[in-house]
Amino acid sequence: MDFGRLLTAMATPFDENGDLSLERTTDLLEHLIQNGSEGVVVAGTTGESPTLTNEEKLVLFEHVVKVADGRLKVIVGTGGNNTKQSVAFSEEASKLGVDAVMAVAPYYNKPNQEGLYEHYKAIAEHVEVPVVIYNIPGRSKVNISAGTIIRLSEIDNIVAVKEASGDLDQMAAIIAGTDDDFHLYSGDDGLTLPVLAIGGQGVISVSSHVIGPEMKDMIAAFLDGNIKKAACLHRAMLPLMRELFAAPSPAPIKTLLNHLGIAVGGVRLPMVGLTDEEKDSLFDVYNRFKNFSEQEIRNS
Numbered sequence: 001m002d003f004g005r006l007l008t009a010m011a012t013p014f015d016e017n018g019d020l021s022l023e024r025t026t027d028l029l030e031h032l033i034q035n036g037s038e039g040v041v042v043a044g045t046t047g048e049s050p051t052l053t054n055e056e057k058l059v060l061f062e063h064v065v066k067v068a069d070g071r072l073k074v075i076v077g078t079g080g081n082n083t084k085q086s087v088a089f090s091e092e093a094s095k096l097g098v099d100a101v102m103a104v105a106p107y108y109n110k111p112n113q114e115g116l117y118e119h120y121k122a123i124a125e126h127v128e129v130p131v132v133i134y135n136i137p138g139r140s141k142v143n144i145s146a147g148t149i150i151r152l153s154e155i156d157n158i159v160a161v162k163e164a165s166g167d168l169d170q171m172a173a174i175i176a177g178t179d180d181d182f183h184l185y186s187g188d189d190g191l192t193l194p195v196l197a198i199g200g201q202g203v204i205s206v207s208s209h210v211i212g213p214e215m216k217d218m219i220a221a222f223l224d225g226n227i228k229k230a231a232c233l234h235r236a237m238l239p240l241m242r243e244l245f246a247a248p249s250p251a252p253i254k255t256l257l258n259h260l261g262i263a264v265g266g267v268r269l270p271m272v273g274l275t276d277e278e279k280d281s282l283f284d285v286y287n288r289f290k291n292f293s294e295q296e297i298r299n300s
Contacts, residue, residue, distance in 0.1 A: 001100065001130045001159045003073045004038025005202035005219050007185065008209060009046040011250050011257065012060065014265030020056050022063050024263050028209075029067050031262055035212035039073030040064065041102055041162075045139065046206050046250045049077050051268040054089055058096070065097040075132055079103025083119045087126045094127040102132040102162065107140040113148045124155045131157055136164040136187060146173035153178040162187045162204045168194055175199040189215075189241040193234040196222050206253050207241045210260065210286070236292045243285040247278050256282060 010032065013024030032040060042064050043049045043057045052060070061076045068074050078090040078101045090101045103123055105116065124131045133152060137143040143165055150173075152158050163171050164187025175184055175198060183201035186192050192203040196219065208215050218233035244252045248271060255274050257264045266273055274282065 001181075001183075003075065003099070003160065003183070003201075005223075006036055006208055006212065006216050007039035007041060007073070007075070007202065007204045008032050008037040008212070009044045009204050009206055010040040010042055010064075011209065011254055011264050012043065012047040012052065013263070014268070016265065018266065018268060020052075020060060021265065022059070024265065025060065025063060026067050028257075028262060028264060029064060032209070032212065033068075033071055035208070036216035037072055037208055037212055039075060039099070040068075041075045041077060041204055043077040044102065044134070044204075045077075045104075045136070046253065047077065048250065048268055048271065051271075054092075057089075058093065061093055061098060062096050073099040075100045075102050077102050077104065077134075079106075079123070079134065081106035081109050083122050086119070087122050090123050090127050090131075094129045098129060100130040100132050100159070101127060102134050104134040104136060105140040105142055105144050107142070110142050113145055116142070116144050117148050117151060120152050120158060121155060124152075124158050127157070129157070130159040131155075133158065133161040134164070134187070135161060138164065138166075143170075146170050146177065149174050150177040153182040159183065160185060160201070163195075163200075164188055166191065168198060171195060171200065172198045189244070190238055193218065193222060193230055206249060207237065207244055209253050209262075210256055211237055211240065211289070236289060240285050240289045243282050246281070247274055252278075252282055255279060256286060259283060 013021045013028055015021040065074050076093050076098045078093045080086045135144040149161055160183040162185045185201055186195035186203040189205050189207040218230050222230040251267050251274055254264050
């Protein structure tokens with residue numbers, strides 16, 4: 001299953017009362033389509049999945065599928081740390097016309113590698129759509145090893161992994177040990193270019209909300225063999241990518257989107273908004289990136 005190279009981990013728009021806003025979701029989705037996203041992950045970490053009810057998620061999934069109308073791939077977050085509930089919710093979500101489900105590594109209960117294997121195997125056996133593994137040990141406190149991911153890749157409908165371990169050695173081992181039709185996506189914006197260089201498929205990005213065209217240009221330059229231009233763009237974007245995670249995500253990206261006139265509302269507790277100092281720093285880094293010389297990129 002080819003989901004494309006540049007996917008966005010989409011923020012979930014809320015209204016002024018903190019309720020799910022489908023109108024703002026439509027506007028954000030159109031913005032992402034126009035700015036190069038080939039797919040979206042809905043109700044992932046950036047989508048504040050821990051604070052969304054399952055009922056809200058299903059409404060959101062159905063709406064995104066309808067608005068997308070085949071113009072980009074729709075992957076929905078359905079995982080949790082209770083396998084039975086993850087299976088049931090994945091089954092329900094998979095019937096809404098989504099292109100795939102994505103399941104985060106079970107958090108808090110810290111299963112071993114065999115438990116992780118059986119967890120994903122159970123989800124895959126109960127849905128007909130493709131399944132994407134989401135490895136993010138910084139949040140789940142458990143790392144899905146390269147060996148376990150390679151083993152899971154042998155299950156027909158487990159087709160990709162979002163790798164947010166930050167471990168390029170592990171990612172290289174996964175790429176080397178899986179078939180060409182199993183795709184590895186960087187879960188860290190700042191590792192997009194290094195991951196492409198070791199054979200990864202692309203990135204599931206937060207920064208692409210605001211610098212999608214530049215990220216798409218970087219990926220295209222790398223694939224075209226223009227390594228100098230790709231590296232130049234990578235270095236230019238890196239400070240902003242870092243700043244978007246200087247405070248707990250998705251507060252920074254939502255703040256910047258609102259600042260740019262793309263209304264997505266605030267974050268739900270226990271997440272909180274940025275301080276004035278954090279906002280000033282974020283806007284300053286964004287403005288410095290936007291003032292980066294286009295001529296310098298063209299001359300690369």
